[in-house]
Amino acid sequence: GIQVEQSPPDLILQEGANSTLRCNFSDSVNNLQWFHQNPWGQLINLFYIPSGTKQNGRLSATTVATERYSLLYISSSQTTDSGVYFCAVSPGGSQGNLIFGKGTKLSVKP
Amino acid sequence: EAGVTQFPSHSVIEKGQTVTLRCDPISGHDNLYWYRRVMGKEIKFLLHFVKESKQDESGMPNNRFLAERTGGTYSTLKVQPAELEDSGVYFCASSPISGLAGGRYNEQFFGPGTRLTVL
Known part of the structure; x- marks a missing residue:
């Protein structure tokens, strides 16, 4: 199956x-x-981005589907940005179920 | 518009007991997914409903898990009998239109999860 690796x-x-x-x-x-x-364990949607670039405030994301990667940019980080960031994909040919990466744990120090 | 809701938020039961988790998707969403995260592991897909029909249950771990979606609205996930390894957080997600729309599946919205502890 598809592999999703986060770094x-x-x-x-x-x-x-x-x-x-x-x-x-x-x-x-x-x-x-x-x-x-x-911190309460809730999954908050940041971006739906199967391709292209989107921006929302201090966050932006780019997906280059042909090269099979996506990037999430966080600018001017704040302590409230701390937590785990997950990337999840629906493989081609699937029924839409998401395959999650293991996440990136971000800690922003004051 | 109300988001995806899940009940209960926490459940602590003993091994061998039965627990039923409930998910109410966003109104009008045909797709309903169940996922879970057990300790130290990544979030994994369990099953997918389109309206009241099970579209894909390939992620269900064994026959102790039974999911239903009555009338294509809310869904329940029953674990009977619960085992220690069932402990984790169970998430429900929904998305609006079944199938591919413009070559893409729709964005999924997640509920807050139910934290299940089996002692």
Whole structure:
């Protein structure tokens, strides 16, 4: 089956720093989503981005489907950005179920 | 518009007991998915409903798990009898239109999860 690899697994930043999180996937996909898991364990939708580039405030994402990777950019990080960031994809030919990566755990220090 | 809701938020039961988790999807969403995250592992797909029909249950771990979606609205996931390894967080997600739309599956929206602890 499709493999979803996220890097780095852990990231520590000072408040105000920028960061890039990466998601590599091993096959074609029909859906790609980025989530932020908050301290209460809830999965918050960040981007639905099977291809192209989107921006939402300090966050932006780019998916290059032909090269099988997606990037999540966080600029001017804040302590509230801390948590785990997940990338999830729906493989081509699937029924839409998402395959999750293991996540990147981000800690933003004040 | 209300999001995906799940009940209960937490459940603590003893091995061998039965537990039923409930998910209410966003109104009008045909697709309903169940996922779970057991300790230290990644979030994994369990099954997928389109309206009231099971579209894909390839992720269900064994026959102790039974999912239903009555009338294509809310869904329940029953674990009977529960085992220690069933402990984890069970997520439900929904998305609007079944099948591919413009070559893409629709965005899924997740509920807050049910944390299940089996002692």
